[in-house]
Amino acid sequence: MRDARNIHEVSQLGIDWIGLDFIPNSERYVSQIASCAGIIPDYSSLSDLSSDKLSQQKKGPVLCGVFADDMPQNIVTRVVNFDLDVVQLNGEESMVMIDNLRRTLDPDIHAGIKIMKRIVITKREDIEKYKEYAEEVDYFLFDIQENLKDWSILEAYDGKVPFLVSGNIGAEDIENIKTLSHPLFYGISVNEKFESAPAVKDIALLKDFLEKIK
Structure with a gap:
């Protein structure tokens, strides 16, 4: 997500996580505002929430x-400026890079940061x-691609790390969500099918979906 007011509205629905996209070529990219301070160079572009600032949520x-x-x-920098709780890595990051990132962030910058x-x-x-990556x-x-759309493969996961599921999830996946019984299934990530525009969630559509899966 990207729009401060939309983030506030979605947070009232009882959702657990909100994603902020920092991949530069993404149409959902969350920019920063230059401070020209010469220290940490940017501010969160979502800092205009006034009394609803993310730091207060x-x-x-x-x-x-x-x-x-x-x-x-x-x-x-973005963990600091946006007060992130979780860092999601979508690329080809190595185990060494992940270990170094955690050591840099935890505990001095963000104690208990999750990756x-x-x-x-x-x-x-x-x-x-x-x-x-199981140790890191x-x-x-688990991002299930459109060419597969077979949630039964998740039952083959025998790791010890909790997992979330994504893959252009929509209302048509409600039964898959309800029937997934894996003990380490932690949640789902919904994106495009619940947007009225890139990075803007349709509140009514998302609310209806949440009511149906609970």
């Missing part, structure tokens, strides 16, 4: 920043890719 949704093959210093690694699932064998991350995001 910590009793509400977790803030998850989405990155892909970004430089660690860029990730650290989530996205695994793209195009075939059943892809579920095994989690093993490369706090969550996996």
Whole structure:
């Protein structure tokens, strides 16, 4: 998400996490505002929430920043400026990079920061890719691609790290969500099918969906 008012409205629906996209070529990219201060160079572009500032919403949704093959210093800056709780890595990040990122952030910059690694699932064998990162991350995001759309493959996951599921999820996936019984299934990530415009969630559509899956 990107619009401050829309974020506030969605947070009232009882959702658990809000994603902020920091991948530069994304149409949902969340920009920063130059401070010209020469220290930490940018401010959060969402700081105009006034009394509803994200820093005051910590009793509400977790803030998850989405990155892909970004430089660690860029990730650290955004963790500070946007007060992120989770760093989601969508690229080809190595285990060494992830370990260094965590050591940089925790505890000096953000104690207890969580890291989530996205695994793209195009075939059943892809579920095994989690093993490369199992010792380095706090969550996996299994992104089931359109060519597969077979949630039963998630039952093959035998790791110990909780996972979320994404993959252009819509109302047609409600039954899949309700029937997924894996003990480490942590949640779902919804995106395009609940937008009225890029990075803007349709409140009524999202509310109806949430009511149906609960």
